[in-house]
Amino acid sequence: MPAKSETLKIADIKISCSNCSLSELCLPHGLSGSDIEELDKIVKRQHPYQPRQHIFRAGDQSRSLFAVRSGALKTYCTTENGDEQVLGFTLPGELVGLDGMHDGTYASSSIVLETASVCELPYERLEDLCTSLAGLNRQLMRVVSKEISTDQGMLLLLGKRTAEERLAAFLLSLSSRYTSRGLSATAFNLPMSRQDIGNYLGLAIETVSRLFAQFQKDKLLTVNRRQVVLVDIARLRAMVEGCVARDCEADSHR
Amino acid sequence: MPAKSETLKIADIKISCSNCSLSELCLPHGLSGSDIEELDKIVKRQHPYQPRQHIFRAGDQSRSLFAVRSGALKTYCTTENGDEQVLGFTLPGELVGLDGMHDGTYASSSIVLETASVCELPYERLEDLCTSLAGLNRQLMRVVSKEISTDQGMLLLLGKRTAEERLAAFLLSLSSRYTSRGLSATAFNLPMSRQDIGNYLGLAIETVSRLFAQFQKDKLLTVNRRQVVLVDIARLRAMVEGCVARDCEADSHR
């Protein structure tokens, strides 16, 4: 299919790390212009992935990191029982596949929730580039280190917080992530189902549904299926007040 | 105190990465002999830390990774409310401080549970070394990536598992970690209090205590304060059967 590769080339001309609006959130953050161009050379860009397509699955040979340019992903793993644990949601500018570097296979799976454009970064070429660009190496470590901090924040949430606090924290996290992408802090669409939210927060789907209803009754937000408008962010913040780790509020500053 | 630095020098002669029995679990894993010697040169080794001493605290300027050579650490963070979430326990051969690399301060605190010898690895020198030793860079990524997988395993445990399953999984994890350090898989001392265990597993201290009693009644183990003997590992395994992620059982293979 020769037409396909031509389409790809045309796309490549238009899209690069240097003109990507997300570069400040993504790997290029803090790199010099020429370093970004080097990085850009190893990025593979493909046709958009459709909902329910997998970027990779747990157990697959792991060869690449993936940066999301648009859309939304869900990362999860599966137990031998067959039940699923949602590990996180990936928004534009964020990376997935970090957990595949330690033993050659991915430990989790990543599936598309909303049609997504994704940049693929082969480990091997990334590694080579890291030896020549110290800044890239440092930035990669930062991203990975931040991932660890985020996961540890989730441990706190799951270990200590009530259902109410968990949902409030979840909504505020989404809100601040949308904000740093230039979107509304108060009105957004949830890319994921109640099922996914409940699974992620360690709650039954019915509990999530009831909490949305209760939050609406309490005039904290309005919600209609996946459309959410946060009405009283201050009170939502108050609910999770003192529930986030000190010196760990990375999400809210960036 | 000139005698002090002499003591250190003598210790340095005796202890190095190349003769460390933990090198296979630690950063040197997979490195060549000469690479290990390079790594060894940047390691700072200090006097043992005593129980209740901090290796670092959340919010401190972060400058180093730390590798535990003996003893045991607890890593935790604190909310603004003042309550604590235990994030993990560090045994010999394991690293702490990975979460400090992304913004120059540690996101968590690390405190000594049992008198510990610790090797300090300054980020800056480690970074330099990574550009010349590709193997070290790769190994560092592996360690970090594994940390992410481990944390995500905990998310599953906290999100989906009953109190019983959590404690069983915790004991089995300790058992396998002791095994890979050449210690008994069945008889060991817990380096941490019931408080710490409960906090880590998202359970009340009373629940932990009751579960130990119940496990003992069920002939799964014997326990006397911190001395534990796992009597029926097979049944303990059965309890967490299907509760661990597929393709994620890193702990049990190494």
Place this chain on the structure above:
DNA sequence: CGGAAAGTTGACGCGGGTCAAGGAATGTGG
């Protein structure tokens, strides 16, 4: 020896899981 910290055990109650039923939105084939 005295006080504190750590651990155990029992009684009780609530947060949130489970089960069940039904409505609303979306997809599918005729």
Place this chain on the structure above:
DNA sequence: CCACATTCCTTGACCCGCGTCAACTTTCCG
């Protein structure tokens, strides 16, 4: 464009796992 199925979401009723409170014992340490 409609009938039907399916998925997603909501709401109510029930109840159990585990947190909370309290009392007591044992160990630790100055």
